[in-house]
Amino acid sequence: MYQTKWGYYADFVVYPVAVLVLTAQASGGPHSRFLAVYFLSFLSGLAAWTLLEYVMHRFVFHALPPIAQMHDRHHADPGAFVGTPSWLSLPAFVLGIFIPLRTIADLEIASGLAAGLMIGFVWYVALHDAIHRWPLRRGSLLYKAKLRHAGHHAGRHGNFGVTTSFWDRMLGTVIARGEVR
Ligand SMILES: [Zn+2]
Numbered sequence: 560m561y562q563t564k565w566g567y568y569a570d571f572v573v574y575p576v577a578v579l580v581l582t583a584q585a586s587g588g589p590h591s592r593f594l595a596v597y598f599l600s601f602l603s604g605l606a607a608w609t610l611l612e613y614v615m616h617r618f619v620f621h622a623l624p625p626i627a628q629m630h631d632r633h634h635a636d637p638g639a640f641v642g643t644p645s646w647l648s649l650p651a652f653v654l655g656i657f658i659p660l661r662t663i664a665d666l667e668i669a670s671g672l673a674a675g676l677m678i679g680f681v682w683y684v685a686l687h688d689a690i691h692r693w694p695l696r697r698g699s700l701l702y703k704a705k706l707r708h709a710g711h712h713a714g715r716h717g718n719f720g721v722t723t724s725f726w727d728r729m730l731g732t733v734i735a736r737g738e739v740r
């Protein structure tokens with residue numbers, strides 16, 4: 560979806576605030592090992608984000624109309640401010656992840672997992688922005704991520720992971736470096 564520049568970068572304000580709210584409300588609970596439970600849940604959420612990112616990109620953004628048509632706009636014009644607006648993604652996180660988790664898990668665990676997934680999402684948005692807009696030094700980790708994502712833009716049939724190539728390697732969708740045009 561096309562956005563204004565402010566809308567495009569709103570995630571960097573909205574999500575840190577959401578994570579602070581989640582952390583504050585979880586810390587108010589009676590759990591004696593709040594920090595350890597919350598931190599482990601947060602790390603698990605962060606790791607889970609990499610799989611969610613892969614699944615969404617491969618099976619939704621490249622497969623499910625009309626979202627696929629919206630994502631095509633990013634492929635057609637990678638420099639445009641195209642992305643999922645915060646007013647859509649935040650309710651999706653709350654209604655689709657936090658509330659269902661809360662029905663099966665303690666507040667600390669549900670909040671930690673949701674916060675980890677949200678920070679994973681912001682990590683993805685920041686990295687994807689860097690890949691397309693920042694001047695990157697050749698040989699750096701960011702540059703390697705840029706090359707990997709360039710393979711996706713060139714071929715579309717692979718390299719669905721932006722934050723990591725792990726799931727592409729696990730699920731056989733790596734585009735070899737030689738195929739990057
Ligand atoms: Zn794509």
Ligand SMILES: [Zn+2]
Pocket residue numbers: 633637687691708712
């Ligand atoms: Zn891209």
